[in-house]
Amino acid sequence: MFDALAERLEDAWKKLRGQNKISQSNIQDALQEVRRALLEADVNLQVVKTFVAEVEQKALGAEVISGVNPGQQFIKIVYDELVKVMGESNVPLAQADKPPTVILMAGLQGTGKTTATAKLALYLRKQNQTCLMVATDVYRPAAIDQLITLGQQIDVPVFEMGSDADPVEIARAGVEKAKEMGVDTVLIDTAGRLQIDRDMMAELARIKATVNPHDTLLVVDAMTGQEAANLTRTFQEQIGITGAILTKLDGDTRGGAALSVRQVSGQPIKFVGVGEKVEALQPFYPDRMASRILNMGDVLTLVEKAQEQIDIADVEKMQSKILEAKFDFNDFLKQMRLLKNMGSLGGLLKMIPGFSKLSGADIEKGETELKRTEAMINSMTTEERANPDLLAKSPSRRRRIARGSGYEESDVTKLVSNFTRMRNMMQQMGRGGMPAMPGMPGMGGMGGMFGGMGGQTPPPGFRGYAGGSSKPKKKKEKKKKGFGTL
Incomplete structure (x- = not known):
């Protein structure tokens, strides 16, 4: 996801090779490479300007530690600033004093909102929490059926009242059903549009006022680049959100959304979608993401x-x-x-x-x-x-x-x-x-x-087997059985 950004940042480190200290003269080329790398990754322009200015200020004010070359020192400064820009720490989901915790899912059509709802339900189930998903998207064909199917896959019940009911009433009744069932968390999947419009926002505002959610999460497509951050800001100003879920981070995205959302919208990224499977959802940790961007790996997540x-x-x-x-x-x-x-x-x-x-x-x-x-x-x-x-x-x-x-x-x-x-x-x-x-x-x-694999030397614990080069045979996957609807 950040391959192109990582490669361009490496070009920045090369500018400091052979230097014995960081100075105003030798850091400019490196900073220029960082600026280009971030802009090409589709990071918001104002975020880029602030980021580069902060890195320059810290780099020129830093004393090079004995035994650490300027390039390594510069990488550490960039790493710290990346973590700061993305939010510094993981922001967990809100928890109600008295169950159920109500989570409202919002977003435009095509961002993977319904799938993200199921992914989050499965994540919570793995945390030993019981969940109920509520289908309020009565406009998109088969939206309710999609959520039901996903609920069956992950053994999480789905509450729905058909496509003729009022979405606000469905949401209200869904929360009441969750209280009756005694579940820990209720996730409300709302309708999206191809673009922001007055009717969608008004309906979302009514649902929010009715169910009074503890968390309002905006599902954003990472492949939209810096527009993802602008979208988050718009929803924050008009609806009031508490965080974002960034989807499709495993795709051919340049990564700018992850670096822009917090700074532009003021709201944290709480989760990231890293694949199409229902299991492919991870809590967002700015420090771990910064490590991946700088090709340092992410052993903790592994x-x-x-x-x-x-x-x-x-x-x-x-x-x-x-x-x-x-x-x-x-x-x-x-x-x-x-x-x-x-x-x-x-x-x-x-x-x-x-x-x-x-x-x-x-x-x-x-x-x-x-x-x-x-x-x-x-x-x-x-x-x-x-x-x-x-x-x-x-x-x-x-x-x-x-x-x-x-x-x-x-x-x-x-x-x-x-x-x-x-x-x-x-x-x-x-x-x-x-x-x-x-x-x-x-x-x-x-x-x-x-x-x-390209002559790479595997780390300890990964060496030992090598095979031939014939082609494998394809195998069919079996479908899982699960819950139905309520």
Whole structure:
């Protein structure tokens, strides 16, 4: 999402290479690059001017620390200013003194408002809160059906009164239903328009006055650039909002919205949408976003993603198997699926310091490696998965697996060989060597795919497996069952 901005900012650091201190003369070229980078990222012009002026003032007033070159010092100053511009700290959702907490969702049509409502409901459910979603968009065809479908996917009930009812009455009745059910939070999905108009604003104002929400969140499309900030300001002035949810931050966006919303509108970004799946919603942390922009990674978010998927009992069991060199293909497959559940491989890699510069081709190659490996493991018998040594001793078994998975026998042989080597390495690591990723023992086996990724050296805990280059087979996904409507 911030690739272009990150590359341009790197050009700014280069301007200070070979310098022994920051001065008025040598900082101007670097500041000019920062200015260009922010403008190209579609950051609001006034925000850019203020940002550059603040960086210049702090850079010229800073004393270069012994052992830290001017370029590194400048990066730290830019990082601090980025955090400041985006809001300095995460702003959590409001909580009612007495449930339910009422959250009003607003936004223009096409910003992903209805999906964002479901994403937020799922996020709250993961926080052990009960939710009710209320469908008040009676204008857009199938809007109510969309929310019902999403509610079924995430097992969250939906309150609706059809498309002929008054949206204000639906919202009022929905809150009453939430009180009757005793849920913690009620999320009201309102109607949007292709552009701001008087009728939409008036209806939204009536709904807000009726339900008296604790949080009014504006859903904004990050791909609209600095216009996202102007939109937030307009809604704040006419309706009064308490925060924003920035959607489509995983798309081909230049990132300007994230850097402009807080400064232009005065309201914080509370969440960001980072994918189309219902699980793809994250709380917004300015410091973590600044780290990603400056190619420093985001290990905290990565670890949080891992912890969501990990069972402590499984962790202890896995540690024991690693120490005894009993880690098998069943465990390996489980780790691969855990990685998939955490999100796209590209998104995860960009959270690891040192991997943010991987090209799309390198990441695609890594994803192909994972799919190919899964296909070969799925072609093994239960006995072979549990006892990988059987495959090392039997060419006939390897040939059968190759035919079943659609790959060459040499691919299977390479997988078995690398798996055995990885298992031995993991055993050594567990007995005093470099540990695997925090909370993710066994992830060491997931990383040999990096062997084909542009010569990058994987971080500790990610080295060990490398496969061939055949094409994977496609698999169908099963649909989940869930709640209906009220």
